[in-house]
Amino acid sequence: MFTKITLENFRSFDHIELDLTEKGNTAKHLAILYGENGAGKSNLMSAFVLLPELTRTMDARAAYERILAQGAIFQDENMEKEMREHIRQRLRDMSAIIKDYQMADCENPIIAEYEFNIDGNNGCYRVEFGQDEILHERLEFVLNRRRGLYFDCSATGININDSIIEKEQGKEFLADVKEMAKRYWGKHSLLAILIYEMKDKSNSFGRDNITENFNAVLNEFRNLSCTVSMGDKSWEGLYAQLKVLNQPLSGKISRKREHELDQAEAFFSHFFAMYDPSIRCVTYEKEYVGELIYYKLMEEKYIANSYRRIEFKRESTGNRQLLRILCYLLVACMGKTVILDEAEANIHDLLFQNLLETVQPMIKGQLIMTTHNTMLMEAEFARTATYILQMNPKFPWDKQIKCITDYKKRTYATNNIRNKYLNREYGGVPELKSTELRELLEKMCE
Structure with a gap:
């Protein structure tokens, strides 16, 4: 603090x-x-x-050295300059x-x-x-x-x-x-x-x-x-003990951490169903690949006289911002x-x-x-x-x-x-x- x-x-x-x-x-x-x-x-x-x-800053230096170590050949100085600038923007x-x-x-x-x-x-x-x-x-x-x-x-x-x-x-x-x-x-x-x-x-x-x-x-x-x-x-950077909070809309996670996915799902579902009467529930759709789980956040939303299942990323700008801010607030509550x-x-x-x-x-x-x-x-x-x-x-x-x-x-x-x-x-x-x-x-x- x-x-x-x-x-x-x-x-x-x-x-x-x-x-x-x-x-x-x-x-x-x-x-x-x-x-x-x-x-x-x-x-x-x-x-x-x-x-x-x-x-x-040392990460940027290491990233450029890795490119050179992999045998990258630049056609001219401009191409090398562009690659340096790309790394520079990211790191x-x-x-x-x-x-x-x-x-x-x-x-x-x-x-x-x-x-x-x-x-x-x-x-x-x-x-x-x-x-x-x-x-x-x-x-x-x-x-x-x-x-x-x-x-x-x-x-x-x-x-x-x-x-x-x-x-x-x-x-x-x-x-x-x-x-x-x-x-x-x-x-x-x-x-x-x-x-x-x-x-x-x-x-x-x-x-x-x-x-x-x-x-x-x-x-x-x-x-x-x-x-x-x-x-x-x-600048956007969230560092949470619950890894799913870093990428709440979609991402991948180890099978060993599936309980974290379930924990976040229960929280998001209860919150949005409580606050938005058009949302019945929020769930994570999972795909198991080896030791990984690929996930994306879904919702059941009342649209045109019936509940329809859609990806949460199609939600309103306000609700997506609310999801994002909730993750940050949870991190503050976690110390x-x-x-x-x-x-x-x-x-x-x-x-x-x-x-x-x-x-x-x-x-x-x-x-x-x-x-x-x-x-x-x-x-x-x-x-x-x-x-x-x-x-x-x-x-x-x-x-x-x-x-x-x-x-x-x-x-x-x-x-x-x-x-x-x-x-x-x-x-x-x-x-x-x-x-x-x-x-x-x-x-x-x-």
Whole structure:
């Protein structure tokens, strides 16, 4: 769970902080961010996407090397360039990542700092980027029962604490990591280098001897569940213990995990039959092939005076989005951190409000989301969970994020937060100049 995010020269922010703690400096289980269009809500959410991306840069290098190892012959330089770009889009290298997160027309370093809490222990990961590589990377977390330095890498040296290895036989693995870091750090994060080495079968002893706390950090960052809009593209990544939640509409699964398929089927069927009177049941159609089960989600839906069996992928945009969001909410309830950007899109305001009010007490992990659905401000949890991304109207670059509880003008228990927000008492509300718009429309329609 995250406790605080600090960004500098990151996309549309020269400096921004998001404090996700409540009394006792503990992490909140729910945070809902509001703000006017163009304020930078999605840019803020993309900072969370950066974490799993930083753990995967060695995968892009490995993918290209596999192609060459298979004897791929490029007819010309353009074909090779196209192949590199294809891999780059799927598994981006460091230069592509930096280019995407860098503030326009800014040569100052990008800084992203993540303060977090895992199993009651606080930690901090900080990374600083130059124009095409990492300049500084540092991780602190609990080490030998106290918070300590795991690693600190910069141009002046690569310092990796030997204590991240639990057992004596892990020293060879650590030596390999340090050697790889000398060769590749900067173009790759130390997180990516470490995970790459852990994947190496010859280094299975390394995987077994990394400390439990370090493994927890790596898993938290690499398997962060996010759905975020990032300009003309989006990031979609769900990591669930129930594998079917990663691909609820169709996919394949081991026969050994068939019970997970049945568990998800029962949940989806009960939910949609309860909420949509036209749906009688939802089931998984299965095809057994060897040790695998190929599945697709079906439904019995009342259409034209009779129940008809159709694939769920033919459902309405709203119901398909609801299925997708349900999977993310389940992951948050199972104890993981989930990032949702405009989660309520295509879902009725009241339905989403009821859904979140029901789910909120059951969230064991953390849900951080953006929304324009002001109905959520009517919920009991709104006072501590609602954040506003403010832009100074006179100086649009001056932005800050405040929780409702942070405003100097106190919000009393009897106050309606939604009304106060819509009355512009908290900021973060768009203003359309109707007179000027009418004049523009008249000119365009002449």
